[in-house]
Amino acid sequence: MKWATRRHCHVDRTACAWLIQRFVDPDPEFRFVDDPDDVPADATAFDMRGVALGHHGDRCSFESFLRTYDLTEPALQDIGRIVHEADIGDDLYDAPEAPGLDVLIRGASMVAADDEQLLALTGPLFDGLLEYFRRSHLHEVET
């Protein structure tokens, strides 16, 4: 599938791209555009104005993905809270990890040549977060 978003990704978009690859579309093709008019007709746009997979109400785009694709895994909800606070920072959630993630991804964007390279750097960070939070939920009884 083709996916499109704005160039110069930060927390919300890198998190969404990772989520797409891990949980929605194993072989995604990403396009990074400067203007909403440049989104290819056959691509699904995310984290852009006026699209379903964007900010809605108090939700950031990553949270819109979780809801749209019915991704209810608790560890993903945990990551959603961190991405929300790193992106919006409205203190709706207690996510002390958020400023740290913000700095890590900002730093990655400084050494990455382009958005493709940035996603290659940030993907493993989110893999690590997922594993970390999965472990923290291990003891919970399955229902």
Add this chain to the structure above:
Amino acid sequence: MTGRLDWVLLAYRLPREPSGPRVTVWRKLRRLGVAQLVDGLVALPADARTREQLEWLADEVVDGGGEATIWVASPGTAAQERVLAAGMSKRVAAEYRTIIADAARAAGAGETERRRTLARLRRQLRRVGSRDYFPPAERAEARDAVERLAAQVIEATG
């Protein structure tokens, strides 16, 4: 301040009723620390983040049944820009002064209260810092005041 900056402007109008979206938008504008130019027109110094934040808010205004447009502009004169920046700086200065006062008050309190206040003021510093586009002198003072409180807490722990 030297040359004039690019500013991102949000021009918006929301129906008076229901009041829900109006309150939400107003709260978010305040959190962003916008300069209110006139009723329904707010401004922030433009960068990728501020522009994006106002664009999302524009969408929210439209979703709430209102109208919103985003503009990038620069003030007609440097003097006008100075007034704008000074007003924004003055508002965050007041927020920093509250932090300084709270830190001073906590210094005389018990250890538990000091710790609790320290954690709260650190969060508040971060919050105010995110809308501190034209830092006033009070910023350094507020940071110092919180660090003094932290030193006191650490010392008590031994």
